[in-house]
Amino acid sequence: MSGPNNGVMVVLEATAGRLSDVSLELISLGKDVANSLGGPLVGVLIGASDVALTAVGCDIVDCYVDFGTIGYSSEMAVTALSARVEAIRPRLLLAPTGTLGLDLCSALSVAFDATLASYVVGLSVDAGRIQATSQLYGGKLLADCDLGDGFAIACVVPGSAVALQLGVGDVEVSNHSLDAIVGSLAIEPGIRHEPEASGVDIVAAELLVSVGRGIGASANLEVVQELADALGVPMSASRPVIDQGWLPKPHQVGKSGKKVKPKVYLSFGISGAPEHLEGMRQSEVIIACNTDPNAPIFKVAHYGTTLDLFDLVPELVELVEG
Amino acid sequence: MNIIVAMRQLADLVEELEVDSSGTDIDREFVKFVSNEWDEAALEEALCLKEAYGGTVTVVGIEEVDFHQTLHAALAKGADRAVELTGDFEGWIPTRQRAAALAWFIRECDFDLVLTGVQAADDLNGQLAGAIGAMLGVAHASVVTNISVEGSEAHITQELGGGVTSVSRARLPLVLGVQSARQAPRYVPISRIRQVMAEATIEKVPVTGESFGNTPQVLRLYAPEASGTATMLEGKPKEVASAIYDVLVAKGVAGSRKGN
Ligand SMILES: Cc1cc2nc3c(=O)[nH]c(=O)nc-3n(C[C@H](O)[C@H](O)[C@H](O)COP(=O)(O)OP(=O)(O)OC[C@H]3O[C@@H](n4cnc5c(N)ncnc54)[C@H](O)[C@@H]3O)c2cc1C
Ligand SMILES: Nc1ncnc2c1ncn2[C@@H]1O[C@H](COP(=O)(O)O)[C@@H](O)[C@H]1O
Numbered sequence: 395m396s397g398p399n400n401g402v403m404v405v406l407e408a409t410a411g412r413l414s415d416v417s418l419e420l421i422s423l424g425k426d427v428a429n430s431l432g433g434p435l436v437g438v439l440i441g442a443s444d445v446a447l448t449a450v451g452c453d454i455v456d457c458y459v460d461f462g463t464i465g466y467s468s469e470m471a472v473t474a475l476s477a478r479v480e481a482i483r484p485r486l487l488l489a490p491t492g493t494l495g496l497d498l499c500s501a502l503s504v505a506f507d508a509t510l511a512s513y514v515v516g517l518s519v520d521a522g523r524i525q526a527t528s529q530l531y532g533g534k535l536l537a538d539c540d541l542g543d544g545f546a547i548a549c550v551v552p553g554s555a556v557a558l559q560l561g562v563g564d565v566e567v568s569n570h571s572l573d574a575i576v577g578s579l580a581i582e583p584g585i586r587h588e589p590e591a592s593g594v595d596i597v598a599a600e601l602l603v604s605v606g607r608g609i610g611a612s613a614n615l616e617v618v619q620e621l622a623d624a625l626g627v628p629m630s631a632s633r634p635v636i637d638q639g640w641l642p643k644p645h646q647v648g649k650s651g652k653k654v655k656p657k658v659y660l661s662f663g664i665s666g667a668p669e670h671l672e673g674m675r676q677s678e679v680i681i682a683c684n685t686d687p688n689a690p691i692f693k694v695a696h697y698g699t700t701l702d703l704f705d706l707v708p709e710l711v712e713l714v715e716g
Numbered sequence: 717m718n719i720i721v722a723m724r725q726l727a728d729l730v731e732e733l734e735v736d737s738s739g740t741d742i743d744r745e746f747v748k749f750v751s752n753e754w755d756e757a758a759l760e761e762a763l764c765l766k767e768a769y770g771g772t773v774t775v776v777g778i779e780e781v782d783f784h785q786t787l788h789a790a791l792a793k794g795a796d797r798a799v800e801l802t803g804d805f806e807g808w809i810p811t812r813q814r815a816a817a818l819a820w821f822i823r824e825c826d827f828d829l830v831l832t833g834v835q836a837a838d839d840l841n842g843q844l845a846g847a848i849g850a851m852l853g854v855a856h857a858s859v860v861t862n863i864s865v866e867g868s869e870a871h872i873t874q875e876l877g878g879g880v881t882s883v884s885r886a887r888l889p890l891v892l893g894v895q896s897a898r899q900a901p902r903y904v905p906i907s908r909i910r911q912v913m914a915e916a917t918i919e920k921v922p923v924t925g926e927s928f929g930n931t932p933q934v935l936r937l938y939a940p941e942a943s944g945t946a947t948m949l950e951g952k953p954k955e956v957a958s959a960i961y962d963v964l965v966a967k968g969v970a971g972s973r974k975g976n
Contacts, residue, residue: 465882469855469857493858493859493875493876496835496846496859499846500811500815500842500845501849503812503847504812504850505850507930509931510811511840511841512842513840526932528840531727531733532837534729535937536940537740537937538937538938539933539934540932541932580890581872581886582885582886584882587881587883590879600969625964625970637900638900639900649877650879650895652878658964660964665729665730678967679967681963690940692946693940693942696945696947697947697960697963699949699956699960706953706957706960710957710960713958713961714961714970
């Protein structure tokens, strides 16, 4: 086994024949690091090779048969990626924060004794050492850290870089089958379930009234529901509201919920964790009500207030009902 | 069905978090610690599994500020055994170190499932489930929202993002990072916790400090700079409401277009 070379490996995901947004962001981040290190940028694509032709920006692309067609298995992902790391020995591996990244990064870091940073929002190279900036405590603090001069892994928060706009060009592509792996798995490829269709369409709404854990209890939802009703718009929510069973899943905004871009996103009692921001930061105007002046939501909001939502919402209802 | 749940305490994110004089860790002195919310989900799923299939639930974690509260609450909710790993643990503990100590303990146990929270908000050094799985040589999966068991097999549901889920058939044993349980974590009255505190014992198991591999070195911990884009609306609720309403009207989503 040779030591780590100066390459950067990026884990790419494709859906419906195109690379995901976060994949393009990883290529952009990875390219900068690869340039600083003077090594190649290698893409490992979970998806068919026709997508790879658009993965220019990488010098080499390794393709795996789409998990979307075989079904997803965390163990299959780890086994496949381990083989590529073993073969290519990159200096840095970049994966997106999300199920794939969470399944891969810790396991690979143990297997290869790599230094791992998660929640990464920025990367740099300083005298041959890789440095990462990570977002901790739900986005309340940032940590700059040194990942050393050996093999490092960064699990990157979606939205941390501007997606690289890819052209078409020559890229060396090799295809790999997962057949040999599939037979021996303890965790078989899963059966995919699309989200349930429902009456509420928070994606189409021009205005969303969104509620978070700050609402405190199910019974209190009525207060905000009254405002949503008065405005004639659907209520959306952060994950804890859904997990508590206070609102059904189709109302969830964020990483594992829906991505929304209304004209106005009006939030009450939502802290603005990275997984929530991922789903709503592209809204045209964000108005946030949160009693904590340090809540990360204020970093993306256009208008903010630290009033108690229970004092503010009734006043809004009164105005709207006029 | 023997289930081990790895739990911990974590700074309450609703609190103001200050950076200490070293500049690389939070000031742990005055901050309030609470159970990691995702560990609570892992415990809930474990208790539901025990109720459905029998067996035992062991809760284990590293000696840290207020960790006994987590253990006592877990026992009060129905866990059978509470274990605290003692040793040289101070300040911020990298996931690799945490995982190594937990794996060292778990390896000697008879287990079908190891459950832990999908993440903790200070997981700078990765998430626990994958690290424990790799150390034990046991298959692992994260962002799990449902588990059912049939004999030596489980069906696990993972969220893949955007509302898409994937259900896999898997052979036990497994290490799973739990995102949410099938139901919200159960409530346990404080009187019951007090009773447990008086009666139950927490097993203390000393772990000997061994190397746990490479971890990132924190150079600087700091609050992000305000992006400066948010206009803070000051005043009484009536005034702020009126300012917000003006924005809604200006964007054409309220007022003249009421009813949308
Ligand atoms: C893999 C993964 C996927 C995830 N997917 C999602 C997702 O899709 N969507 C999502 O939202 N989260 C998701 N999360 C969870 C995310 O990390 C956060 O836990 C969650 O967004 C926090 O929700 P919150 O802001 O409502 O709650 P908290 O973070 O608890 O914030 C509540 C806020 O309310 C404020 N507050 C309290 N009382 C009042 C009051 N009276 N008036 C005004 N403000 C008040 C508090 O100051 C606090 O800031 C995911 C996590 C993981 C690990
Ligand atoms: N107290 C401890 N803290 C951290 N890691 C430990 C500890 N004890 C054992 N380990 C790790 O657990 C793994 C197995 O240890 P053992 O079972 O003692 O051979 C090794 O990777 C050790 O480094």
